[in-house]
Amino acid sequence: MLTIKNVSKIYNEGVTYQALKSIDLEIEAGEFVGIMGPSGSGKSTLLNLIGTIDQPTSGAIYLNGKEPAKLKSEELAKFRRNELGFIFQNFNLMPTLTVEENIILPLTLEGEKISVMKKKLKMIAIELGIDSLLKKKIATISGGQAQRVAIARAMIHEPKLILADEPTGNLDTRASADVMELLERLNQQKESTVLMVTHDPVAASYCKKIVFIKDGELVKQLNRQVERDVFYDSILETLREIEGVHHEF
Known part of the structure; x- marks a missing residue:
């Protein structure tokens, strides 16, 4: 469902800098993929290109056969x-709106019928365990609850691909585990395709596949075929190999 062919990204802002170099990547529908690597390796740049926030300097990105870079x-x-x-990491919710107003924002922008919005809102709020928060303002809920609201907003219009940065x-350790368990469940039960940038090997261990970037290049891929704690150890070892140092996580 996502094909990245020979994608490179060069920034020319005073000093020329190549953020990505000839990236090739295939992601199938229903996969849960993590992107990891050292700071400045190109992780967020890749996510921005896939999310159409930026465009590649060369190469092409296809989502379900469409090439967004060529759209008006x-x-x-x-x-x-x-x-x-x-x-997003900082949730990117509208603080002046209620929880329910934030969740239905994508449907509001599309001019969806109120009856349809109410039905979809009820279903996803119950599914994500935030139905009791709908009338509350964002400033009055916890970080973990806010991220659940952000996930609900991201999924209410049933997108083909979820991009998580x-x-x-x-989030604290408990809230982080809650969010990752939720994303894993949504991926498994709804077959939602999720692509997640993370520096956290614990969060990454929930993925089905991890691709590692270093200096703008894809250098390794891990597929999860074992228990999560064993996969976590493999992720740690790979990060140590890539970064060339020993890290304590």
């Missing part, structure tokens, strides 16, 4: 709203 601005905005769901970065 209005078509691209519609593509982004319909095909993609975004989850450090979704546990601002």
Whole structure:
């Protein structure tokens, strides 16, 4: 469902810098894929290109056969709203709106019928365990609850691909585990395709596959065919190999 062919990204802002070098990657529908690597390795750049926030310097990215980089601005905005769901480290919720207003925002922008919005809102709020929070303002709920709201907003319009950028970065250990268990369940039960950038090997251990980037290049891939704790150990070992140092996590 996602094909990345020979993608490179070069920034020319005073000093020329190549963030990505000839990336090739295939992601099948229903996969849960993590992207890991050292700081500055190109992880977020890759996610931004896939999310149509930026465009590759060369190469092509296809999502379900479409090449977003070739769409006109209005078509691209519609593509982004319909095909993609975004989850961010800092939640990116509207603090002046209630929980339910934040969740239905993608449907509101598409002019969806109120009856349809109410039905979808009820279903996803119950599924994510936030139905009791719907009338509350974002400022009054916890970080873990806010990330659940962000996940609900990302999924209410049933996008083809969920893009998560450090979704546990601002959460404590318990809230992080809750969010990752939720993403894993959504991936398994709804067959949602999830692509997640993370520096956290615990969060990464919930994925089915990890791709590692170093200096803008894909250098290794791990597939989860074992228990999560064993996969976690493999992730740690790979990070040590890639970074060339011993890390305590």
